[in-house]
Amino acid sequence: MFLFHSVTRPSVAPPPPRIQPYLALPDRRAEASLAPQAGSHIAHLVDIIGPRPAGSPAEREAGDYVAAELQRFGYAVARQPVAFTPHAAFTPWFALGGLSLALAAWALPTWPLLAFISLALILLLPEWVRVASRLQPRTAQSQNVIAYSDAPADAPTLIVCAHLDSAPATALRLPLLRALHQQIMFLNLRTAWAVAALAGLLLLGLPLPGLVVTLGSAIGIVAGVSWIALELGAQLGGPRTYAPGANDNASGVAVALAVAERLTAEPPSRLRVGFLFTGAEETGLHGAEAFAATVPPGARVAVLNLDMVGAGRDLIALTHDGALWTVETDPHLNALIRESDPDVRGKVFRLRSGDHAPFLRRGIRAGALQACGHAEADLAYHTPSDDLSLIDPRTLDRVGRLVCDVIAQADLRGYPYPA
DSSP states (O other): OHHHHHHHSOOOOOOOOOOGGGSOOTTSOGGGOSHHHHHHHHHIIIIIIOOOOTTSHHHHHHHHHHHHHHHHHTOOEEEEEEEEOOOOSOOOHHHHHHHHHHHHHHTTTTOTHHHHHHHHHHHHHHHHHHHHHHHSOOOEEEEEEEEEOSSOTTSOEEEEEEEOOOOBOOOOOSHHHHHHHHHHHHHHHHHHHHHHHHHHHHHTTOOOOHHHHHHHHHHHHHHHHHHHHHHHHHHHSSOOOBOOOIIIIIHHHHHHHHHHHHHHHSOOSSOEEEEEEESOOTTTSHHHHHHHTTSOTTOSEEEEEEOSOSSOSEEEEEEEEOSSSOEEOOHHHHHHHHHHOTTOEEEEESSOOOTHHHHHHTTOEEEEEEEEOOHHHHHTTTSTTOSGGGOOHHHHHHHHHHHHHHHHHHHHHTSSOOO
């Protein structure tokens, strides 16, 4: 049927990518900047291909585009099949967190112990969501795209990683509701702590004014019900759509491609550099998990993940990942990042994660870079507004230069160091 339509319908040329904003940078020589190449890649992924749900034809087309570009640069390209769990129509876990908070607050005067149960549930939510995503049946197929620079397979290896797929878009339309939804876990965790503190005082038999207990109970109920409403609205408030994914994560893919092209002219002498473009990241980091399983134990391999690096005046390097059971990113890689750009600051990921996590869980050295400090880009996270208008060529250039410098420093110093 597809072939029939492709023959009988008149062909329509796709619109040209909007690359004009990336063709020049003030006060920089165009040939010295990585922004034009990276911007062109973003424009193709967003304007020509569009949203790239895991396992979709669009995600495969994005992988084909990346593979073709790598081959054009002179790399040998491999692909790895990735089994993943498709996005559910509705994920109830955070709504259940809101329900537990509302019930605990409602029962505060009579059953204060429920406040501690609710707090424990909310604290465990991020970890449970990660575990649940790994336990679900993997009934769909995606792929990773992989390439390496010319070097022996047993040479010290630094892999630059970025994910190809884009996320389901929230159905919330009002920016205020989007902003509140992004912070709701943070806010309600604090509310749960406050309700638990009141419950502790009640269990100790301390006399509390009735107004204080009533007010604390009311705040907890409102917070929990609001959480439920926002989760229902975000997931079920409209037809399922997907974000264009300009910043998350066409930006990371584009910077990795620009670095790969730059390295063909300036290859490292001792370091093997890999480029890993993962599929099915937004479904539970499935692509990175599949690749991490292939890394031999004790191998001199490190991974630098690029995710959302297209907008923002600040760059952050992840230092720890996890809510209750945290893992530390590689301090030696973070040191190379800070030496390459002293203005990069550290950050702990409590609620979100990324493709670095499966490597860290397996004891493989890994780190992550992300840009932040752009209010519009923050509000556009997992929304239809994550488009080309957000991308800042200066940020692309800064991240690209930083990655190139980290590679040069790793080559010079023999990183990843022997275990």
